[in-house]
Amino acid sequence: MALSTGEREQFLAEPHVAALAVSAGTEGGRAPLTVPIWYQYAPGGDLWIMTGRDSRKAALIAAAGRFSLMVDRVEPTIRYVSVEGPVLSTVPARRELLTELAARYLPAEKVAGYVDFAWKEHGEQVVIHMRPERWVSSDLGQV
Numbered sequence: 448m449a450l451s452t453g454e455r456e457q458f459l460a461e462p463h464v465a466a467l468a469v470s471a472g473t474e475g476g477r478a479p480l481t482v483p484i485w486y487q488y489a490p491g492g493d494l495w496i497m498t499g500r501d502s503r504k505a506a507l508i509a510a511a512g513r514f515s516l517m518v519d520r521v522e523p524t525i526r527y528v529s530v531e532g533p534v535l536s537t538v539p540a541r542r543e544l545l546t547e548l549a550a551r552y553l554p555a556e557k558v559a560g561y562v563d564f565a566w567k568e569h570g571e572q573v574v575i576h577m578r579p580e581r582w583v584s585s586d587l588g589q590v
Contacts, residue, residue, distance in 0.1 A: 524588020532580035
């Protein structure tokens, strides 16, 4: 059963690890790049991800101008939300955004250590904002 607008937005706002998909181009019949990623979203707003400035993800997203995210859970029922939309902006990452993202996924006592490590070791990062345009959602336990 499809989720209501409120249900799908609330589900996307939860801290799931997303599967990011972006076109890898048509040369040689390449499949899309699909990788796990952390993201941030608040109901009714745009979502954002953070990735390496020179990463393959960033280059493919820049070339395509859009990407998709899919989040799911398997308990207590199988539920998923997938969103796809245009890139609104790509800006240099700021330490406070890395802290916000890490706090969404890690226990509070591990955030500062992770942020210190990631800020020093992951290289220059960018934040990519996307406006959810197309939604697909379902809760397979509501049948």
